[in-house]
Structure formats: structure tokens, C-alpha cells
Amino acid sequence: MTQLTRLQLQAFRNAEQINCQLCSGLNLFIGDNAAGKTSLIEAIWLLATGRSFRSRLIHQLIQHDKTETVIFAELQSHIKPYSNHRIGMQRSAQNMTLRLDGETIRAQSEIAQKLPVQLLTPESHRLLEEGPKARRQFVDWGCFYQFPEFIQWWRQHKRLLKQRNQALKQRLPALQIQLWDTQLVETSLQIDQLRRRYVETLTPLIETYCQALMPELEQTLGCHYRPGWPKSADSLAQLMQANLNKDLQLGHTQYGAHRADIRFRFGNYEALQTLSRGQQKLFVCALMLAQAQLHQQVTHEPAIMLIDDLPAELDLLHREKLMELLDNLQIQHLVTSTAQSLIPIINPENSQIWQLKKGKLNAL
Numbered sequence: 001m002t003q004l005t006r007l008q009l010q011a012f013r014n015a016e017q018i019n020c021q022l023c024s025g026l027n028l029f030i031g032d033n034a035a036g037k038t039s040l041i042e043a044i045w046l047l048a049t050g051r052s053f054r055s056r057l058i059h060q061l062i063q064h065d066k067t068e069t070v071i072f073a074e075l076q077s078h079i080k081p082y083s084n085h086r087i088g089m090q091r092s093a094q095n096m097t098l099r100l101d102g103e104t105i106r107a108q109s110e111i112a113q114k115l116p117v118q119l120l121t122p123e124s125h126r127l128l129e130e131g132p133k134a135r136r137q138f139v140d141w142g143c144f145y146q147f148p149e150f151i152q153w154w155r156q157h158k159r160l161l162k163q164r165n166q167a168l169k170q171r172l173p174a175l176q177i178q179l180w181d182t183q184l185v186e187t188s189l190q191i192d193q194l195r196r197r198y199v200e201t202l203t204p205l206i207e208t209y210c211q212a213l214m215p216e217l218e219q220t221l222g223c224h225y226r227p228g229w230p231k232s233a234d235s236l237a238q239l240m241q242a243n244l245n246k247d248l249q250l251g252h253t254q255y256g257a258h259r260a261d262i263r264f265r266f267g268n269y270e271a272l273q274t275l276s277r278g279q280q281k282l283f284v285c286a287l288m289l290a291q292a293q294l295h296q297q298v299t300h301e302p303a304i305m306l307i308d309d310l311p312a313e314l315d316l317l318h319r320e321k322l323m324e325l326l327d328n329l330q331i332q333h334l335v336t337s338t339a340q341s342l343i344p345i346i347n348p349e350n351s352q353i354w355q356l357k358k359g360k361l362n363a364l
């Protein structure tokens with residue numbers, strides 16, 4: 001299994017220096033408000049994805065009065081051939097350096113490939129509330145790990161789209177704008193095919209985890225994937241051609257893989273309308289667990305689950321259920337909470353509890 005064996009932080013938010021060895025099961029971080037729990041989760045997410053989930057501005061992540069922050073992790077895979085990796089990120093206001101096994105690398109995706117992490121925070125229900133972007137990212141997370149060709153198509157689509165949108169903004173002649181259409185149709189169709197396949201295999205697993213976490217739900221779940229253009233269209237190529245004037249008005253390309261979405265319904269209702277806040281959180285848990293299981297089945301390298309403030313919105317019964325499911329999946333999970341008593345420990349032999357105080361970490 002993939003496992004973080006060591007984590008080191010330097011000058012990351014309120015943590016001047018953290019250095020810990022992690023176990024392969026539950027790593028529970030306990031601390032009062034402002035102890036640095038979310039920061040620790042944020043650091044791992046940043047290392048894995050290159051993004052923070054709470055600030056866009058890098059200088060906010062660097063400890064006040066410091067000029068740079070360093071996040072370093074050691075990773076172990078238990079699948080033959082056994083492999084260990086050392087991953088590092090150093091960031092200052094101007095620069096970012098990424099290191100993998102002693103070499104400087106350029107692409108964040110090389111790190112992401114080695115370090116598949118999933119994230120659950122008290123804000124995760126926003127996946128259901130907000131625009132399609134987060135849901136697209138959810139689907140693309142799976143496609144990225146499952147289909148090696150996905151990233152190339154995705155990158156190519158992004159590049160072509162940027163060029164077409166620039167041409168639209170500059171109001172270039174129609175022929176020059178449409179220069180990009182054939183390729184954009186191709187990348188859209190390729191991406192669509194992979195997303196569709198992914199959603200198809202994922203859906204039964206989402207159902208299973210919904211059942212496990214919310215047996216009380218009677219209506220059947222529907223996962224409705226939308227490619228980014230109307231089904232009724234004869235072809236995407238025609239649609240793009242017919243909508244050129246509208247695209248020119250808007251200054252961007254309305255149809256294509258960049259507009260994909262996935263919507264979730266229970267019976268006839270959108271998940272957001274029919275589920276309580278707690279159930280929304282459980283539903284997002286079900287999505288993550290389903291992804292984690294599928295990831296494991298396909299890649300044989302389990303993902304790592306980061307859960308910030310697990311008790312938020314979840315009652316004891318559901319906390320227990322969730323912890324059991326994580327334990328069954330045998331994936332490493334890093335969980336934060338304000339109190340230890342709120343987290344049921346399912347497998348004490350494979351758990352490590354930590355106390356965080358003002359950015360300092362101690363094993364309990």
C-alpha cells in the first residue's frame with residue numbers, strides 16, 4: 001500500500017518545525033482551536049496537488065517573519081517491487097522547487113502520481129452546492145490515476161481552449177477561431193469517453209457506500225454525468241460552429257469537455273435538496289470512499305485519506321461507521337479532531353495519536 005512514513009514541515013503557518021513518523025492505519029491529530037490541525041492537512045494536500053484548499057496566496061502559508069517554507073515526505077509502497085520515495089516542496093514568495101528522490105522536477109503531476117490523496121473537510125459539502133468545477137475535479141481525480149492517457153488529452157484540451165478563447169477575445173476572423181475546433185472536438189470526445197467509463201465503474205461503489213453510511217435513504221441514487229454539451233446536439237463540431245457568434249459575445253467557448261459536470265440525485269431530487277447537512281457530508285464521504293476503493297482495485301496502490309475535523313456534522317454512530325469503513329479499506333488515514341473521545345479507534349494496533357499545541361506535535 002501507499003503510505004506516508006514521514007512528514008516534515010518547516011515554517012508552514014504556525015508550525016515552525018514538525019517531524020513525525022506516521023503509521024499505516026489511523027493517524028489521529030488532536031488539538032484545540034488554532035493548534036494547527038487544518039494546517040497540517042493543508043500541507044500534505046499542497047505537497048500532493050500543488051494547491052491549498054484555503055488560500056491562494058503563498059505568502060499566507062509561509063510562517064510570518066520567515067521567507068520560505070519546506071514540506072517534505074517519505075513514501076512507501078508495499079507492492080512489489082517495493083519502492084520508497086522522497087518528495088519535497090520548497091516555496092518562497094517568488095519560487096517553488098519540487099524534488100522527487102533527490103532530483104528537481106518540474107511537473108507537479110509527477111508528485112501527484114506517487115502521492116494519491118483524498119481530502120474531506122468541513123467544507124466538502126460544497127462539492128454539491130457550488131458550480132461544476134469541483135465535481136469535474138472529482139471525476140478527473142479518478143481518470144488521472146486510472147487512465148495514463150488522460151493527462152495528455154486534458155493538457156492538450158486546456159491549451160487548445162486557451163488559444164481559441166484568446167482568438168475569441170481578440171475577435172479574429174471566424175476562420176482563425178475555427179482553426180482550433182477540430183482538435184477541440186477530438187480532445188473533448190476523448191476526455192468524455194474516459195470520464196464516462198470512470199463514472200460507470202464508480203457508480204455502483206458510490207451506491208454501496210451510501211447504503212453503508214445512510215441505510216435510511218430509500219430513494220435510489222442517480223449519478224448523472226454531463227459531457228459539457230447537450231446530448232441533443234447532432235455533433236459537438238456542428239454545435240461549435242452554430243454557436244460561434246454567441247462564443248464571440250461571451251469571449252469564451254461554451255461547449256466542450258471543460259464544461260462537464262456530474263449531478264447526483266436521490267429519486268427525483270438533487271442530493272443538495274433532499275439531504276440534510278449531515279447527510280450531505282456522509283454523501284461526500286461515500287464519494288471519497290468509493291473513489292478510494294476503485295483506485296485500489298485498479299492501481300493496487302491505495303490512496304491516502306485526509307480528513308480535517310472529522311466530528312464536524314457527524315454523530316457518534318456515523319463517526320463509528322466511517323472509521324470502520326476506512327479500516328476495512330486498509331488505507332492510511334490522517335484525521336484531525338478537537339478531542340480524542342470523539343473519534344472511535346477501530347484498530348488500536350495500527351493507530352497513532354498525536355497532540356498538536358501551537359504548531360508543535362507530540363506523540364501520545
Ligand SMILES: Nc1ncnc2c1ncn2[C@@H]1O[C@H](COP(=O)(O)OP(=O)(O)O)[C@@H](O)[C@H]1O
Nearest residue numbers: 013014033034035036037038039060062063064
Ligand atoms: N503564515 C502564518 N504564520 C504563522 N501563523 C499562522 C500563519 N497562518 C496561520 N497561522 C496561525 O496558525 C494557527 C493554526 O491554524 P489552523 O491550522 O487553522 O488551526 P486548527 O485547524 O487547529 O484550528 C492559527 O492560529 C493561525 O492564526
Ligand SMILES: [Mg+2]
Nearest residue numbers: 037038039309
Ligand atoms: Mg481547523
